[in-house]
Amino acid sequence: MEKHSVKQSAGALYLESARILKRIEKKLGCAKGLIYGSKFGDKRKLYAIIYEVLKYREVINEIIVQSRLMAYEKIEWHLAQVLVYDLCFGRGIRCGGKLKFIIIRQRDRLRSALDRIMSCRQAVRKEDLASSSSIMASGIPRYVRVNTLKMTKVKAIERFIANGFQYIPSDLVYNAGTVDITKLREKIFTSDIHIENLLVLPPKSDLHDNEMYLNGEVVLQDKASCIPAFTLNPPPQSCIIDACAAPGNKTSHLASIIGNVGKIYAFDISPNRIKTMRELLDKAGVTCVDLKRRNFLNVNVMEYEDVEYILLDPSCSGSGIVDRGDINAESKKLCNANKNRLQSLADFQLKALKQALSFPSVKKVVYSTCSMNVEENEEVVEAALKVFGNKYKLIPVLEDWPYRGMSGYAHWKFMFRSSPKTSTTGFFVALFSRITDQQTKLNTFFKRKASFHRSLLENYDSNTKRKRKKIKRFLRFKRKNISSDKEA
Known part of the structure; x- marks a missing residue:
C-alpha cells in the first residue's frame, strides 16, 4: 500500500493533492473516493484544492507548456499543476522551502503565459477559463440535508436565518418541478419540494466552516443523491442493507429515516473507506449501522434472511457528476474510447x-x-427483470418528476433520471417491489378469467348458457380458494 504524509502543512497538502491527481489521471479511482480514502486529515482543504485544479486543469496545463516550466525546473507534473493553480488562481503559494523557491523563480513566466491565454480567449476574468462541466455545476444549487438525528428542519432554518440568510417559500423558487436559479440570490434559501428535510441554498454557498456542518447536524448532499434513500423509505425497526455504502451519506440518510430504530448492514471492501465511513457516521450520530468489510457479491443471502430493504448504489462510470471539474469529461471520453x-x-x-x-x-x-x-441503467434494470420479473415489479420513482428513463425500453416510465436540467447532478434510480404470493394468485386468477371470457366470445353457439354456468362455478371455486388462503 502506498505510504503518504499525514502532516497538515501546506507542503503536505500540495504533495497529497498531486498524488491524488496522478491516480485520477491513471484511472485508479474517482476524486471523491481517493480523497475520502486519503490519510491527510483536513479533507475539506484537500477536496477544495483538487476540485479547483480539475476545474482549471486545461488552462493550467497550457500555462505549464507555454512557460516551459518543466524545461527550467525539475518538478513532477501533477505537483506543478497544484503549485501553478495556487499561484495563478488560488491564494498564492502557501508553503516554504524548495517548492516555493521553484515557483517564485518562475513566477513572471507563469503569469505572462496566463495573460497571453486570457487575451487569446478574450477572457475578462480568470473564472471565464473554467472547464464547461464546472460552469454547468455553478448553476446547480447547494443542497443541504438536515440530519434529523441531531436537529429538526425548523431549527436548522432558524439557525440559517440567525446566520444572515433569508428564507422564502418554495413556490417562489420552483418552476415545473425544478429550481429557478435566478431566484436564489446570495443568502436566499428555501425548502425542496420533493425531499423531506432538504434545504436549497445558492450554488456558491460555502458551508464547510458552518457550525451545523462541523457538528454533523446538516449534511452537504446533492438532491439526486438523496433520492435513493428517500425512495426506499424503510419504516422504523426495519432491517436494511446498504450494499456499496462508502462514503456513507446514503447510509446516514437511511439511519435518519428510521430514526436510528432498526438495523443497517453497510458493506464495503476497502478498509480506508470503512474507516472514513465510521468517522462520518459517528459525526452524524448514527448508532444503528453495522459496518461490514465484505464484498457484497460474496455475501450468503441466507445469513441475512431478515433483511427487507436494500439500497444498491454500485461503482459506475460517474458520467452524471458535474461538480468534479474535468472528471466528468474524462469519464465520458474513457467510456466512449473503452467500451x-x-x-x-x-x-x-x-x-x-x-x-x-x-x-x-x-x-x-x-x-x-x-x-x-x-x-x-435501463439495460441493467431490464436484464434483471428478465430473470426476476415473476417476483418483482417496478414502482414509479417520484411520479411528478419531469424526466423519466430513456424511451425505447419496456419500463422506462417507471425509472427516474436527473441532470443539470433538473438543477441536480446526473442520476438514475429504479425501485423494485416484490410481488406477494397473494398478488401472484390474483394475477393468475384474472388471467384465467379473461381467457374464459375470450373463449366464450369465440365459441358462441346454442350451448353458450351451459358454458356460462361452468365458468361461474369455476370462478366461485377460485374466489373461495383465494379467500381461504388469505385467511390462513
Missing part, C-alpha cells in the same frame, strides 16, 4: 442487482447510479 470497461461495469452492476433481488425476505430494492449511460 470494454463500460461493459465490465455493467456486468458488475447486473451481478450486484441480481444478488440484491435474491435475498429471501426483501420487499424493496433501490438500484441507483450517478451515470448517464443506458448500459449501466
